[in-house]
Amino acid sequence: MAATPAKYPISPSPAVRNLNPKLSLSIRISFPDANFPKSHNRISLHSCSSSISSDETPDRISGKSKKTVPAIELQKLSEDNPYELSSKDSSNSLPRPLTSAHLSNMASEGARLRVAYQGVGGAYSESAAEKAYPNCEAVPCEQFDTAFEAVERWLVDRAVLPIENSLGGSIHRNYDLLLRHRLHIVGEVKLAIRHCLLANPGIKLEELNRVLSHPQALAQCENTLTKLGLVREAVDDTAGAAKFISFHKLKDAGAVASKTAARIYGLNILAQDIQDDSDNVTRFLMLAREPIIPGIDKPFKTSIVFSLEEGPGVLFKALAVFAMRNINLTKIESRPLQKHAMRAFGDSTTELPKHFPYIFYVDFEASMADPRAQNALGHLKEFSTFLRVLGSYPADTGMP
Numbered sequence: 001m002a003a004t005p006a007k008y009p010i011s012p013s014p015a016v017r018n019l020n021p022k023l024s025l026s027i028r029i030s031f032p033d034a035n036f037p038k039s040h041n042r043i044s045l046h047s048c049s050s051s052i053s054s055d056e057t058p059d060r061i062s063g064k065s066k067k068t069v070p071a072i073e074l075q076k077l078s079e080d081n082p083y084e085l086s087s088k089d090s091s092n093s094l095p096r097p098l099t100s101a102h103l104s105n106m107a108s109e110g111a112r113l114r115v116a117y118q119g120v121g122g123a124y125s126e127s128a129a130e131k132a133y134p135n136c137e138a139v140p141c142e143q144f145d146t147a148f149e150a151v152e153r154w155l156v157d158r159a160v161l162p163i164e165n166s167l168g169g170s171i172h173r174n175y176d177l178l179l180r181h182r183l184h185i186v187g188e189v190k191l192a193i194r195h196c197l198l199a200n201p202g203i204k205l206e207e208l209n210r211v212l213s214h215p216q217a218l219a220q221c222e223n224t225l226t227k228l229g230l231v232r233e234a235v236d237d238t239a240g241a242a243k244f245i246s247f248h249k250l251k252d253a254g255a256v257a258s259k260t261a262a263r264i265y266g267l268n269i270l271a272q273d274i275q276d277d278s279d280n281v282t283r284f285l286m287l288a289r290e291p292i293i294p295g296i297d298k299p300f301k302t303s304i305v306f307s308l309e310e311g312p313g314v315l316f317k318a319l320a321v322f323a324m325r326n327i328n329l330t331k332i333e334s335r336p337l338q339k340h341a342m343r344a345f346g347d348s349t350t351e352l353p354k355h356f357p358y359i360f361y362v363d364f365e366a367s368m369a370d371p372r373a374q375n376a377l378g379h380l381k382e383f384s385t386f387l388r389v390l391g392s393y394p395a396d397t398g399m400p
């Protein structure tokens, strides 16, 4: 069944020029510059916000007031690695990346950051955005791509997107989008996910035949939903599922979503904490157009993506650059390099490629300000075909 998604303030527009630079293979460690509107050095987010607001924003639902965001001055990032500071950096025309102090000041001084998330009001991603940036204006986006694009086009200041879950694993789409887009990871936030089974008022558990939710949420409640014998139907987000069953007053369908979604869409909670494990945590990334300057004052993490030549033991060698410097890895993910694969298949010959090229995403526990991390990446660069630092940011060491 195709559930019609709710109206979102920001939805993908095919007419919009694709700003994503082509993926390039390079052996230098690259810190890409922000995408820059062609003819403007100055842009008012105020003027953008009026064109993307809608009658159905969660702000309406919750009655929260909207503040306009003052115009901000854009600065073009240099192509150079901003972490490798040189004498050039004293010039005023050079980039001034945001520092972690700057980020927290913006929140505490009451300036409302506009933060994109995927889903509608009541989605876990909205809670993650509010946890990452207290007092922010959370801006719903239809798809993950839309949230990336909203930051790139200066419609919002940040995006907060899920990257992995303790039960369901990686959110592959966002790994792929990190590579395709040129945003920087400036932080992470972990959120405890507690799912509820929701239904319209008066509907009993026995009356339900099917359940709608985000595929990750359905996977996280696999055992409970199997026991209940409910047919799963995937939709864009948990809160969207709640909104849909509420709007259509469905009698045979429930939704897996949060308590907040139940409240917003006037649904009853038939069961609480239906996730397969009580420790259900999703890790979200905070994304910005510019990187932050990494520090060593608190625990930092660094996320990189790289590709390797074919050959025996190359991955072993790549991981050894961290092991020999006593740097702990917290995550490794491999993804097919899609453009390569497509080119190979688009060839006029019918021969299949001998190997599928893969790229590797690694998170490690060290700041780029730490010489161990710099040396490890310098070493990795010697035998990687491509290497990019996605971000060096404070680790979320708090309670989820």
Ligand SMILES: O=C(O)C(=O)C[C@]1(C(=O)O)C=C[C@@H](O)C=C1
Pocket (backbone or CB within 6 Å): 118, 119, 122, 123, 124, 125, 126, 162, 165, 171, 193, 214, 216, 217, 236, 237, 238, 239, 282
């Ligand atoms: O659908 C939502 O509410 C979301 O925020 C998305 C999402 C995800 O993509 O993993 C986020 C957290 C939960 O793990 C389930 C779903």
